[in-house]
Amino acid sequence: MLKIFNTLSSRKEEFVPITDREVRMYACGVTVYDHSHLGHARGAVVFDVVRKYLQRKGYVVKYARNFTDVDDKIIKRASESGATWKEIAEKYTDEYIKDMERLGVDRPDIEPKATEHIRAIVELVERLVARGLAYESGGDVFFSVRKFQGYGKLSKKTIDDMLSGARVDVNELKADPLDFVLWKASKPGEPAWDSPWGKGRPGWHIECSAMSMMHLGETFDIHAGGMDLQFPHHENEIAQAEGATGKPFVRYWMHNGFVNVNREKMSKSLGNFFTIKEILDSYDPEVIRFFLLSTHYRNPIDFSDQSLQDGRSALDRFYTMTEALNNAIGKNYKPGPYTGEEISPAADALIKSAEGFLRKFDEAMDDDFNTASAIGSVFETVRDINRVISDTELLKNDPHIKDALAHARDALSAASKVLNLFGRDPEDWFGRSRAKIRIKADGERLAGIRDGLRALGVEPASDNTLPSAAIDGFIADRNAARSSKDWKKADEIRNLLSGMGIELLDSPEGTKWQIKE
């Protein structure tokens, strides 16, 4: 039974969708005025996993995530840079899509943009005006917060709290300081659309109410976003939607925690943010995804190089196992049909472990998408598999062990589809499928490496790269040295490659190499 922590009730609730086998969900995306940072990535990755897990549970998921492509910050950015607001929005929309793709986030089914839904937005504002919940003032249209029963039910605030909270927006056009804007009159040069109240543009919260209801219906299942969107953004969305329809807007509200830096929220205003692009310069995208999923989505997660490096080591462990497993039973080996014969204890234990793993994985995910716990179970299975493949006698003599290993691999693969982690070919993870190796060194060390390579008969390119194929030659040289017990030369070659970040691994099957970042 899937349980979801619902912000509305502040507790875990059993998930029951409105329509039997269908789930309609909406996540607040980004305002496209700048590069996206790790914090933005967290929400996208987390809700991507939510979507994939719902699919594993057999639901047909209709998933929408918006782009806010008209907004004060975009306009400001445009006036600073000389580009048009549209160019700014398009540039960062494209960039976000690319970033997310690299992080293994699938495109949502619907990616609505505010500017493409002006008509729906205007209609929603009109409905609110007609119902007496909104009023026009000087070309702006405001929502009358006090007229909406239940304002504050999501963020657990009362009207009094909000007033005593301190800073109230001073705007003489508002009838009440608590009111918020639905439609803004445009100043000359700003983006503008026709409306019953004159030329204007949408306010900050109305687009999400309008677009989600248009694509998913007036009541839908899940609405997600960052913790900081709870108030005022989502509170206002509820007021707008329920004010207009008189129906419940959303069944389950989900909010993800922040990415912190030194225990403080990563944010533009603090200037302590790392863009996805720059982190991808130093880390494999899967490392970032692993890092973001290694903590429960509602807890804060502290960003540091150390955490990322730990994640990389953990993934190394996983893919080392995968490679050994592939060597042991073959990459494409599938278990045969069960013929009814008695199975050896070792094989039986491994099959039970694989089944136990899937059960634990689903239990963890059923418990409000506990990816951290789910990943823990993955590594328990990794150890069980390693235990078996390190026992060469067992591998050789047990007729059932290959099938058992294949079962375990299948179980992991089911989990891998949900997390979109652990699913790559080890060749790719270890960097062997790259065409070129970059020598990460400079100064004297670089010169030393170049000399060493030249001595072995390979001239590095001027951009300090060399073709991956050259490594095989070095390995052959070293193995020739090893067979004549020329340990000194063998070690020289190992050290030379190690100096440029390439590690050689000897095994009975031969020597492999991998890049250690």
Added chain:
RNA sequence: GGCGACGUAGCCAAGUGGUAAGGCAGAGGUCUGCAAAACCUUUAUUCAGCGGUUCGAAUCCGCUCGUCGCCUCCA
């Protein structure tokens, strides 16, 4: 000031009433020309502190301390 979250080993992190998952790092061992990996053993008698409820609490209740977030655009 109001509302809320969190505090588990050297680090990261699960665990919401039944006696502390997992990852990283460390130590010893097996294997190995060296190295790496893997495996075995080991690393929290204890879950910020103090009280309380209970046969039993990291888990429930109260208080204290500490950290953070929202209340203003923010994932």
